[in-house]
Amino acid sequence: MARTSSIQNKMMLLVLIPLLVWLGAFELVPVLRMIAMSFQNNDGQGFTLGQYVKGLTNPLYGKAMLNSLKISFISSVAGLIIALVCSYSITRFTTKLRDRMIMISNMITNFVGVPLAFAYMILLGSNGMLTLIGKELGIRSIAGFDLYSEAGLTLTYIYYQVPMAILLVYPLYNGIREEWKEAAAMLGASVWSFWRHIGIPVLLPGVLGTFSILMANALGAYATAYALTGSNYNLLSIRISALVSGDIFPNFQLGSALAVILAVIMIASLVINEWMASLSRRRGL
Amino acid sequence: MSYVRIENINKSYQQQKVLNDISFSIEEGQFLTLLGPSGCGKSTLLRAIAGLNEIDSGSISVGDRNITALPSKERQIGMVFQSYALFPNMTVFENIAFGLKMDKMKKSEYTPLVEEMIALIDLKGKENRYPAQLSGGQQQRVALARSLVKRPKVLLLDEPLSALDAQIRRSLRTEIRLLQKRLKMTTIFVTHDQEEALTVSDRIIIMNQGRIEQEGSPEDIYTHPASEFVARFIGSYNVLKRSDIGLDSLPDTELFAVRPEVISIAPLAEAPVAELGTATIEGKVEQLYILGNVIRFTVSAGGLDILVDALNNSTVHRIQEGMDVRLFLPADKCEPLRQ
Numbered sequence: 001m002a003r004t005s006s007i008q009n010k011m012m013l014l015v016l017i018p019l020l021v022w023l024g025a026f027e028l029v030p031v032l033r034m035i036a037m038s039f040q041n042n043d044g045q046g047f048t049l050g051q052y053v054k055g056l057t058n059p060l061y062g063k064a065m066l067n068s069l070k071i072s073f074i075s076s077v078a079g080l081i082i083a084l085v086c087s088y089s090i091t092r093f094t095t096k097l098r099d100r101m102i103m104i105s106n107m108i109t110n111f112v113g114v115p116l117a118f119a120y121m122i123l124l125g126s127n128g129m130l131t132l133i134g135k136e137l138g139i140r141s142i143a144g145f146d147l148y149s150e151a152g153l154t155l156t157y158i159y160y161q162v163p164m165a166i167l168l169v170y171p172l173y174n175g176i177r178e179e180w181k182e183a184a185a186m187l188g189a190s191v192w193s194f195w196r197h198i199g200i201p202v203l204l205p206g207v208l209g210t211f212s213i214l215m216a217n218a219l220g221a222y223a224t225a226y227a228l229t230g231s232n233y234n235l236l237s238i239r240i241s242a243l244v245s246g247d248i249f250p251n252f253q254l255g256s257a258l259a260v261i262l263a264v265i266m267i268a269s270l271v272i273n274e275w276m277a278s279l280s281r282r283r284g285l
Numbered sequence: 286m287s288y289v290r291i292e293n294i295n296k297s298y299q300q301q302k303v304l305n306d307i308s309f310s311i312e313e314g315q316f317l318t319l320l321g322p323s324g325c326g327k328s329t330l331l332r333a334i335a336g337l338n339e340i341d342s343g344s345i346s347v348g349d350r351n352i353t354a355l356p357s358k359e360r361q362i363g364m365v366f367q368s369y370a371l372f373p374n375m376t377v378f379e380n381i382a383f384g385l386k387m388d389k390m391k392k393s394e395y396t397p398l399v400e401e402m403i404a405l406i407d408l409k410g411k412e413n414r415y416p417a418q419l420s421g422g423q424q425q426r427v428a429l430a431r432s433l434v435k436r437p438k439v440l441l442l443d444e445p446l447s448a449l450d451a452q453i454r455r456s457l458r459t460e461i462r463l464l465q466k467r468l469k470m471t472t473i474f475v476t477h478d479q480e481e482a483l484t485v486s487d488r489i490i491i492m493n494q495g496r497i498e499q500e501g502s503p504e505d506i507y508t509h510p511a512s513e514f515v516a517r518f519i520g521s522y523n524v525l526k527r528s529d530i531g532l533d534s535l536p537d538t539e540l541f542a543v544r545p546e547v548i549s550i551a552p553l554a555e556a557p558v559a560e561l562g563t564a565t566i567e568g569k570v571e572q573l574y575i576l577g578n579v580i581r582f583t584v585s586a587g588g589l590d591i592l593v594d595a596l597n598n599s600t601v602h603r604i605q606e607g608m609d610v611r612l613f614l615p616a617d618k619c620e621p622l623r624q
């Protein structure tokens with residue numbers, strides 16, 4: 001009996017081999033190669049911390065990191081707040097409508113990159129539909145909206161963060177049981193007291209977890225920003241791409257160092273978040 | 286005037302009438318059980334009293350207050366749910382203190398009350414545990430304490446023991462009853478388990494399909510079921526037609542309930558002659574099994590299956606499956622049933 005099961009286990013491992021090979025070839029090897037390269041000089045030789053020094057001291061890259069963090073943070077917070085409200089109303093829908101909303105969110109989550117940028121250009125670009133309507137009606141804020149600015153970019157980021165956040169936040173509400181509300185009411189709590197003392201504390205760890213994912217999602221985003229602003233807006237992901245695939249001054253080693261820095265920023269934001277989540281997640285849960 | 290008065294409550298969901306003109310009352314300090322099969326409207330009624338469900342018509346009063354239109358949080362009623370419904374982010378202490386905190390009580394004021402309650406439910410030393418770290422029975426005790434600490438005017442318990450296993454269910458129901466007596470808490474307890482209802486209650490109301498089927502003390506309901514539904518629901522009553530029994534001296538109704546233990550049984554070959562006022566039925570033993578010192582027979586007689594419980598004495602001992610037997614039913618033990 002034990003023997004067959006150990007043979008079975010070995011068979012199971014065999015089945016995993018294609019996956020492991022794939023992970024190795026397309027994930028692990030490139031990451032190791034990238035890390036190795038980040039410690040080489042511009043000619044791809046030796047061992048040096050020079051690329052990191054350059055990456056961390058050059059004001060251009062410093063600004064790119066700040067911009068990336070800023071747009072990621074703002075779009076994550078905004079996306080999360082919108083998703084918290086939307087998901088809650090979705091939980092109040094009928095089952096049929098609810099399933100549809102979730103399906104739509106699912107589809108929109110994949111609507112990113114160049115197509116999203118293009119859609120926004122049609123709506124809010126210099127000659128976009130809404131922009132023109134805004135001009136006709138004399139609504140300054142719409143007519144004068146510059147999609148290719150920081151504000152425009154933030155708006156598109158928020159746009160693609162919302163459906164993702166809804167998909168992640170919506171199941172959290174299922175964790176709030178109707179009897180808790182009823183029990184709280186029987187004990188004299190108002191609706192607000194319920195959310196303050198029970199609802200929000202129960203949701204918080206999951207909300208923080210969602211926030212980490214949104215941050216990572218936005219920090220790594222590249223195509224949407226590139227399609228909208230080319231390399232005009234200074235984001236870390238755009239800087240990396242310019243160094244790796246740019247035609248003017250390609251520098252794989254510096255690009256790798258910046259990519260490692262971006263990865264470290266992402267991991268740090270995940271760790272900080274996980275730590276906050278564990279503080280808010282009481283032991284019993 | 287009674288302490289809690291429920292008058293003419295009606296409630297429908299879509300086309301379905303779930304509560305049909307329900308009226309009853311409870312005295313202060315009484316333990317009342319609503320007993321009925323699943324789906325008969327017990328929870329709907331309890332939740333209406335709690336203010337968690339709206340009603341179509343009727344009125345609910347507690348003491349000299351008509352609470353029909355009040356929101357739940359102003360009714361001063363406690364409720365314990367089948368699923369415990371403890372707040373998972375709060376410790377035992379915090380859960381129990383929650384209601385007092387909502388009353389704007391200061392920590393120094395409520396701490397002794399909460400501690401007293403924790404001692405009463407025997408969870409000393411577990412104040413700082415979270416609900417997920419407690420067993421089901423312990424969680425339900427916390428839920429009970431959380432309601433009781435506010436000294437509600439009425440305590441509602443909706444199948445509080447159903448999620449627990451048999452042994453804990455039995456010990457906790459005794460515990461609930463003792464606590465209720467000690468605090469003189471007016472209580473409405475909902476269950477679908479007749480044994481549970483019979484052991485803990487001062488009074489029982491039996492519900493069926495949104496109506497009250499019978500109301501009375503446990504003894505009353507057990508010995509004098511008023512309808513066929515109650516007779517069948519309360520336990521292993523035989524429900525027999527007048528023609529099955531065939532005695533003239535019976536009261537003037539069509540159906541009778543006969544408890545298995547009032548029927549005597551003897552092998553047909555050596556059966557004595559019936560005494561006056563005792564009906565006899567002849568049949569064949571289909572099945573028998575031994576329940577301690579009692580033997581339970583299933584006797585088939587002209588298409589009827591009659592249950593008979595007999596003490597395991599030497600005559601009874603000789604009766605085998607497949608044997609022809611005669612049953613004796615004393616007329617005065619046949620309970621007339623309304624239809």
Ligand SMILES: Nc1ncnc2c1ncn2[C@@H]1O[C@H](COP(=O)(O)OP(=O)(O)O)[C@@H](O)[C@H]1O
Pocket residue numbers: 298299303321322323324325326327328329330
């Ligand atoms: N929210 C609701 N909507 C529609 N029907 C309901 C609702 N709640 C209960 N019912 C129906 O009302 C009847 C009584 O339910 P309930 O009071 O929960 O019964 P019990 O507690 O005795 O098992 C059932 O037939 C149930 O299907």
Ligand SMILES: [Mg+2]
Pocket residue numbers: 327328329444
């Ligand atoms: Mg119920």
